[in-house]
Structure formats: structure tokens, C-alpha cells
Amino acid sequence: MVGEASMGESAQNETSLLSTLPKELPLEFFTEITSGFSKDRILRASAFGTFYTGILQNGLVVCVKKLAENLQIPAGRQFDNEATNLLVAQHENIVKLLGFCRQITKKVVEHNARFILVDKDECVLCYEHVPRGSLRDYLSDDKMVPKIADFGLSRFFNREQSRLYTINVAGLKGYMAPEYLQRGEISWQCDIYSLGVLIIEITTREKNCCDDKDKSGREYISSVRRTWTDEHITIKYMSLDADRLQQVKACIDIGFKCVDVNQKNRPSTVEIVDRLHGKRAG
Known part of the structure; x- marks a missing residue:
């Protein structure tokens, strides 16, 4: 009983600490907690982007997803608005979105045998960390409480796309x-x-x-x-x-x-x- 109580208190404290994170965060923050989006921190990759392990200064672990460059994220405030809507989504089967970032950086690319400087959208989503990770493992549990990640991500497509x-x-x-x-x-x-x-x-x-x-x-x-x-x-x-x-x-x-x-x-x-x-x- 003591062990269960300690685990419950630990989970509550972690949830409380994560809730204090600012919702819109700078790219530098995610770069720091993932060790520069290091290959050693990669959890898995998908067509939508790459998941990284992020470690906060207080030692808490989060999941950081850097969206793929070819996603063609909608311009203006639409991405921010959609991400903000996802932040308030509360369901036991949805991996909770904790924060996000959209920042334009400069990138040198080759075009027609010349190198040019272009704007590059850096879009990052920060999720709660799900220790078990694999959906298959959740489906094998007695309680069977699977978590769905990337919930609502398809809404980031342009309306014409x-x-x-x-x-x-x-x-x-x-x-x-x-x-x-x-x-x-x-x-x-x-x-x-x-x-x-x-x-x-x-x-x-x-x-x-x-x-x-x-x-x-x-x-x-x-x-x-x-x-x-x-x-x-x-x-x-x-x-x-x-x-x-x-x-x-x-x-x-x-x-x-x-x-x-x-x-x-x-x-x-x-x-x-x-x-x-x-x-x-x-």
C-alpha cells in the first residue's frame, strides 16, 4: 500500500510539474532537452516526423516530435490555433500534448547549381511520455488502456491538401x-x-x-x-x-x-x- 501511494503521489507531482510548462515554447528549448535532436535520443520515426526523448532540467522525461519538412504545415496562425485546440483535448486514450513550437529558421539549399538561403519551418510538438511505448504492449495488458499519439495531426494539412x-x-x-x-x-x-x-x-x-x-x-x-x-x-x-x-x-x-x-x-x-x-x- 505504501508503494502504491508513493507511485500515485509521484505521478501527481509529475503531472503538476508538466502543467507548469509554457504552451508555446522556443525551438532552443526543444533543442536543449533533446541534446540537439541527437540520434541517440530518437525513439522512432514516422511519415509525419521523428520522436525524441526530451529530458527537462528537473529530470522529468517528455516525448518531443519534430515534424517532417514535407508536411506543408499551414501558414499564419492556423498551426498555432490547431495546436492550442489539441492542448485542451483530455481523454485517457489520447497521449496528452503539453506544448508546441513553430519557428522559421534559415537554411542553405542547392537550387539550379547554386546555393541559396531559404526560410524553413521548424515545427515541434511536445507530448507526455508514455513509458510502455508500444501499442501492442498496451493491448496485451489486463486493463487495456491504449494511448493514441498524433491525435488530430491530420488537421495540420492545408484545406486544399x-x-x-x-x-x-x-x-x-x-x-x-x-x-x-x-x-x-x-x-x-x-x-x-x-x-x-x-x-x-x-x-x-x-x-x-x-x-x-x-x-x-x-x-x-x-x-x-x-x-x-x-x-x-x-x-x-x-x-x-x-x-x-x-x-x-x-x-x-x-x-x-x-x-x-x-x-x-x-x-x-x-x-x-x-x-x-x-x-x-x-
């Missing part, structure tokens, strides 16, 4: 959309694909164990589609009544729609939420 392309394909194997892997194409439909795999994995309780040849998890999806018939669902969830069995079937059906190879056939978040609430598409 529905997708972008990258040559630096990186992500969690088994959850990456085919168009992202094959063409480096990034859009909101990529997120829907990843969500679909998660819904299937959580509902069936079967792990998506893929390899380098199946980074989209297509073999896993095909296996579930073959096995998880209505009869199989009934056998696996014998303790559930008819209404809850129908909910399980609906979740699996939603998951399959989300992982459609044709990204245009994937449902929107509104459609997914409506289905989860029992509403049928008109």
Missing part, C-alpha cells in the same frame, strides 16, 4: 495502408486503415503477427475474414447475449470496411462512430 507523398516510409508493421507502402501516399484514409486493423485485433483478440513481407497485415486480415464467421463468433463469445453478439459482429464488419484495399471505399470517422452507436448508413 487531401494527401501528400513521402519517400521515407516508416511505421508499425502490420498497420500500414497499402497505398502508403507502395506509393508513399499519406491521407486520412491511411489512418482509417490502421484503425481498422486495430478494431479487428481488439475484437477477435488475435494478434496481428506480420513480417517484413506483409507490412499491411493482409495475410492476417484474410485469415480473420475466413475464420470469423457468424458461427465462429457465437462459439468464441458464448457468454454474450444476442445484442452483444451483434455488437461484436458489427465491430468486425466495421474493421473489414476500414481495411478495404481501395481507399475510396473506407468509411469516414463519422460513419464509423455512427455504426458503433448502432446507426446504419442511409
